[in-house]
Amino acid sequence: MASPTATKGKFKFSDKTLLSIIGYIIMTLLAIVCIVPFILIISSSFTDEMAITLNGYQIIPTVFSTEAYSVLFKYPKDMIAAYGVTIGVTAIGTVLGLFLTAMTAYVLSRRDFKWRNQFSFFFFFTTLFNGGLVPWYLMMNALEMKDNYLALVLPLLLNVFYIIVMKSFMSSIPDAITESAKIDGATDFGIFIKLILPLSKPALATIGLFLALGYWNDWYNALLFIGKSEMMPLQYYLYRMLANMDGLRKAMMASGMAVNFAMPTESLKMAMTIVATGPIFLVYPFIQRYFVKGLTIGAVKG
Amino acid sequence: MSKSGFWHDVKKYRALLLMLAPAVLFFLLFAYVPMAGIVLAFKQYNYSDGIFASPWNGLNNFRFFFESGDAWRVTRNTALYNLAFILVNNLLQIVAAILLFEVAGKWFRKITQSILFLPYFISWVVVGAIAYNMFNYNVGTINVALEWLGFAKIDIYNTASYWPFILVAVTAWKALGYGTIMYLAAITSIDTEMYEAAEIDGANIFQRIFKITIPNLMPTLIILVLLAIGNIFRGDFGMFYNMIGNNSMLFSATDVIDTFVFRSLTTNNEIGMSAAAGFYQSILGFATILLANYAVRKYDKDRALF
Incomplete structure (x- = not known):
């Protein structure tokens, strides 16, 4: 940091210091704006229901209470089921999607493959033009996707943008590796599995995390295709509960809660939001840099 | 390109083509087939006839969309x-x-x-x-x-x-x-x-x-x-x-x-x-x-x- 400099006998800040101060103030304000909503949710989830009804949601709990969480964990059946669905869908979708993305990208990155441009265009065209929601929705239904876990896995499995990013990463792997392995008699699939995949670890980590985040945060496909409550993924379950607390009340009663029990609805909504987002907060410090890497690859490649 | 040349290439690249197959099938099914479903926009859809057998109704769907005023508002x-x-x-x-x-x-x-x-x-x-x-x-x-x-x-x-x-x-x-x-x-x-x-x-x-x-x-x-x-x-x-x-x-x-x-x-x-x-x-x-x-x-x- 530049220090204040004295000019013409007067004490004067240098332009660098001035900008520094402006920068610290504005960036601190922006950071506060970004973090305060999360603090609001956390505080609200730990506030006594009565206090919320009287005073509203506040940034610091007026009356501290863990009642919302104890209610949530007293009857955790639905929440656990939703967690199970989300974890299963995220794990299967990420592994399968990553494998298919990499395999597709590898073929498209092979300079000796005669039709690489045609196939690239075949994939890319789908980002320019599509049939819209309605034909796709009807076709998914025709494929028996209603109340089917495949409806949560398939739509996010392959993404043209991820294929392109992966392809440009693999294009930077020297051709000589593929060529010398071929001379040694390796098959194309063998080369992909044994040589290309291990060399692509950084790109696999980044794309894999993007895929996993997409699956974890997906609620849209459940909105369209999942009606059974035990099949709902976490985010959609949260959506339903936020939109319809009566549904929650019924579900809780069905799982054995006393009928005249005064349920903490407002604090419970916030507690559920925290529980549904918790894993992302927990892994965020560790995974963040992979996303930054992915974005900066995108920025450089355009 | 001659036909034999084409089949020769298919054989030559069969491993790569097989590796592409899942993604090609995926986009055919979930992107290109629905594009054909665009005909729905020109049909009076009913569930019993399905997408392709439902009767045509010309530009009525579009007329309905534009005349309701919704088209302009949402666009x-x-x-x-x-x-x-x-x-x-x-x-x-x-x-x-x-x-x-x-x-x-x-x-x-x-x-x-x-x-x-x-x-x-x-x-x-x-x-x-x-x-x-x-x-x-x-x-x-x-x-x-x-x-x-x-x-x-x-x-x-x-x-x-x-x-x-x-x-x-x-x-x-x-x-x-x-x-x-x-x-x-x-x-x-x-x-x-x-x-x-x-x-x-x-x-x-x-x-x-x-x-x-x-x-x-x-x-x-x-x-x-x-x-x-x-x-x-x-x-x-x-x-x-x-x-x-x-x-x-x-x-x-x-x-x-x-x-x-x-x-x-x-x-x-x-x-x-x-x-x-x-x-x-x-x-x-x-x-x-x-x-x-x-x-x-x-x-x-x-x-x-x-």
Whole structure:
């Protein structure tokens, strides 16, 4: 940091210091704006229901209470089921999607493959033009996707943008590796599995995390295709509960809660939001840099 | 190409073709087959006949969509919201990136960047919960604050005129970290010799920002803006749906093509009309993305999409 400099006998800040101060103030304000909503949710989830009804949601709990969480964990059946669905869908979708993305990208990155441009265009065209929601929705239904876990896995499995990013990463792997392995008699699939995949670890980590985040945060496909409550993924379950607390009340009663029990609805909504987002907060410090890497690859490649 | 040559190539590349097969099947099934379903827009759909056997009804679906006045309303909303998002998001992100690059100490930059990036990681459902926390009439923090300051409460969820500002703010909030990191990467790649030369020439820091940093960011900015304009008729369904939902009080100011199509399909079951609206959006989107790509191509050939 530049220090204040004295000019013409007067004490004067240098332009660098001035900008520094402006920068610290504005960036601190922006950071506060970004973090305060999360603090609001956390505080609200730990506030006594009565206090919320009287005073509203506040940034610091007026009356501290863990009642919302104890209610949530007293009857955790639905929440656990939703967690199970989300974890299963995220794990299967990420592994399968990553494998298919990499395999597709590898073929498209092979300079000796005669039709690489045609196939690239075949994939890319789908980002320019599509049939819209309605034909796709009807076709998914025709494929028996209603109340089917495949409806949560398939739509996010392959993404043209991820294929392109992966392809440009693999294009930077020297051709000589593929060529010398071929001379040694390796098959194309063998080369992909044994040589290309291990060399692509950084790109696999980044794309894999993007895929996993997409699956974890997906609620849209459940909105369209999942009606059974035990099949709902976490985010959609949260959506339903936020939109319809009566549904929650019924579900809780069905799982054995006393009928005249005064349920903490407002604090419970916030507690559920925290529980549904918790894993992302927990892994965020560790995974963040992979996303930054992915974005900066995108920025450089355009 | 002769036929035998073609089959010879198929044999030669059979392993690679097999490796491509899953992805090809995937996009055939989930992207190209639905494109054929566009015929629905010209049909009077009924479930018993199915997509291809239902009777044709010419342009009636389109007539219905346009004559209801919905077409103009949702098209205008979609385009105006996206324009506002492009303007506000890029401006904020560039300012944040420049400030982070020019002034911040290393630890401050790292922590700030992490905090700004956090909203990118949460689902729109969680953003909806945050909005509820802030905007609810009885218990929302905004009204708590207004009352504390001695003002009257405001009924945000029943007042359409607040929502354009709210939606722009929420979108900016969620996209800030993402864009800041992209622009920061672009600034970091600027040749430091330029800055050193400017410093020797006695340029102050503001001159450096306006004469070096911003002009060097222009290519990135122009490309990102042009590509975003290419998608100007595609609404962010997740954002609109979780912020507005089925609150019809707000539709005049917040309904976009995507939410309109979704509602026509799932709530009103107007298959033909929603397919027509979707087709209309696809055509508009296709045309704008071609135009945008043409513009990018003129500006910088290497950065064009195709």
